[in-house]
Amino acid sequence: MFDKILIANRGEIALRVIRACREMGVQSVAVHSTADADAMHVRMADEAICIGPPSSTDSYLSIPAIVAACEITGAQAIHPGYGFLSENARFVEILEDHGITFIGPTSEHIRVMGDKITAKDTMKKLGVPCVPGSEGGVATVEEAKALGEEIGYPLIIKATAGGGGKGMKLAKSADEMEQAFQTARQEGKVNFGNDEVYIEKYLGKPRHIEIQVFGDGKGKAVHLGERDCSLQRRHQKVFEEAPGPAIDPETRARIGRICADAMADINYIGAGTIEFLYEDGEFFFIEMNTRLQVEHPVTEAIFGVDLVREQIRVAAGVDMSFDQDDLVINGHAIEVRINAEKLPNFSPCPGKITQYHAPGGLGVRMDSALYDGYSIPPYYDSLIGKLIVHGRNRPEALSRLNRALGELIVDGVDTTIPLFDALLGQKDILTGDYDIHWLEHWLETNLQG
Structure with missing residues (x-):
């Protein structure tokens, strides 16, 4: 069992992990931005270390700062909570390189399931039922309209790297397809740096x-x-x-x-x-x-x-x-x-x-x-x-x-x-x-x- 775990998160989920550690007799390390210096998870943990300014990019999403915090405190493992770096495959690989255990899945599983097209293809092969739709990414409006003719409207266009509702647009007919398709691609590029989209049948009242x-x-x-x-x-x-x-x-x-x-x-x-x-x-x-x-x-x-x-x-x-x-x-x-x-x-x-x-x-x-x-x-x-x-x-x-x-x-x-x-x-x-x-x-x- 680990002697010390660093929680790479904040708020209620950081407290949740700290409580589990305490019941298991494991020391906990809280990380925090300057904006969270007075946060409850900082008060509750056995140790706390500041990892940067208020911006998430410079603190809770800063892999170098979090790895350095592990090395400074001697934490053997990291619990990511949810959000932030919890589904970042590269983060897991870097931890492996530094001999730090990631409390979660392997980087391979995170990467496979993080791309919605690859995840759907993988689940199909594993026998999990999937929504009718494109077999992979859809590159053009013409391809999208052809798919609409094949499986019927309404259809939903989704950014392959999307999440939280971003990069998702509904097309109720062929007339709406072009605008929905282009908007989903643009949102995917702006929010996730990836404009690839895929298409699925839109269910009425699921x-x-x-x-x-x-x-x-x-x-x-x-x-x-x-x-x-x-x-x-x-x-x-x-x-x-x-x-x-x-x-x-x-x-x-x-x-x-x-x-x-x-x-x-x-x-x-x-x-x-x-x-x-x-x-x-x-x-x-x-x-x-x-x-x-x-x-x-x-x-x-x-x-x-x-x-x-x-x-x-x-x-x-x-x-x-x-x-x-x-x-x-x-x-x-x-x-x-x-x-x-x-x-x-x-x-x-x-x-x-x-x-x-x-x-x-x-x-x-x-x-x-x-x-x-x-x-x-x-x-x-x-x-x-x-x-x-x-x-x-x-x-x-x-x-x-x-x-x-x-x-x-x-x-x-x-x-x-x-x-x-x-x-x-x-x-x-x-x-x-x-x-x-x-x-x-x-x-x-x-x-x-």
């Missing part, structure tokens, strides 16, 4: 279902059920739950086994998430995230496992602490993402927290780096907390979420808490009858600015 997988890197892999992440705004998740309201046990076992077998076949190591669109009983692969997900706590709640602890164990060469037969779902869990944003436009709202009170009680977990007097810096993501609830069933979890939201106090800045108060009054949310378009349609008529 749900966003993701399967949590975990491998030991030695040919053993399991699945930990699914999460329904369909409630999204501009392709950003806001509300996640497990298990999915629309997935029955037989369907769960079938798609879970397919995913686990695929990961075993490639000797995948650590946590990963295989994401699908789900419609009319069919799953269609869209991408794989080779890291811990923001929404991992709902899976931890229903299975009673610590995914970060398991990541650390397998990275250190220790066997996984569970088999597939050990993983039995217990109850229902929901997570809502609390952002420092001003409604109705969801504009970032950094500022000083004048009062913070986290909810508590049975089945309530609050992952946040807030404290009274903390100043949220304007340089990073607006996520300031995740409220997770667990109940014996979905109605109990919803009731518990309603109660916990009523206890949560975040004063001094605007937040998205009122959004969730409003959503819990909607029949479709209470019954679980929603798809990936539901939230945006609801926002158009209920939170117009």
Whole structure:
């Protein structure tokens, strides 16, 4: 086992990793920019080291600074959290060159799954169901229109290196194809330095279902059920739950086994998430995230496992602490993402927290780096907390979420808490009858600015 781990991240996910380290008796090292000198993860870690100015490029994304921090502190391994360098294959290769363990997948798996065309081709070969579309990149509008004739509209054009909704454009007909195609290419070039795009059939009312997988890197892999992440705004998740309201046990076992077998076949190591669109009983692969997900706590709640602890164990060469037969779902869990944003436009709202009170009680977990007097810096993501609830069933979890939201106090800045108060009054949310378009349609008529 490692003696010391450096966490190459900030905020609530850095705290999450620090807590797992402390329970395992492993020393933790926090890194921080000058803007985060007073951050909670800096206070909580056993050691802390400044790695640069506020800009992420010069601090949390600076590979030389992070490697130097490891060498200075003697950290043997790095946990990347999510975002920043968590899916950077070159970063993993550099760590290997310096004899530092990356707590996550191999650089090869990160690279394969980081390119959406290669990932789709790989998953097809592994027997994972995929969305109908182009076999690879599409170079011209003429090719795109020919594909539209072949598989039918609507189609969605996606940047191969895209993410977070950037480089994605919808073409409902051949007349819309040229503008959508050129815009997606331009966004891909501007945001990711790669203008290659691919095309897929656009599904009408799918749900966003993701399967949590975990491998030991030695040919053993399991699945930990699914999460329904369909409630999204501009392709950003806001509300996640497990298990999915629309997935029955037989369907769960079938798609879970397919995913686990695929990961075993490639000797995948650590946590990963295989994401699908789900419609009319069919799953269609869209991408794989080779890291811990923001929404991992709902899976931890229903299975009673610590995914970060398991990541650390397998990275250190220790066997996984569970088999597939050990993983039995217990109850229902929901997570809502609390952002420092001003409604109705969801504009970032950094500022000083004048009062913070986290909810508590049975089945309530609050992952946040807030404290009274903390100043949220304007340089990073607006996520300031995740409220997770667990109940014996979905109605109990919803009731518990309603109660916990009523206890949560975040004063001094605007937040998205009122959004969730409003959503819990909607029949479709209470019954679980929603798809990936539901939230945006609801926002158009209920939170117009």
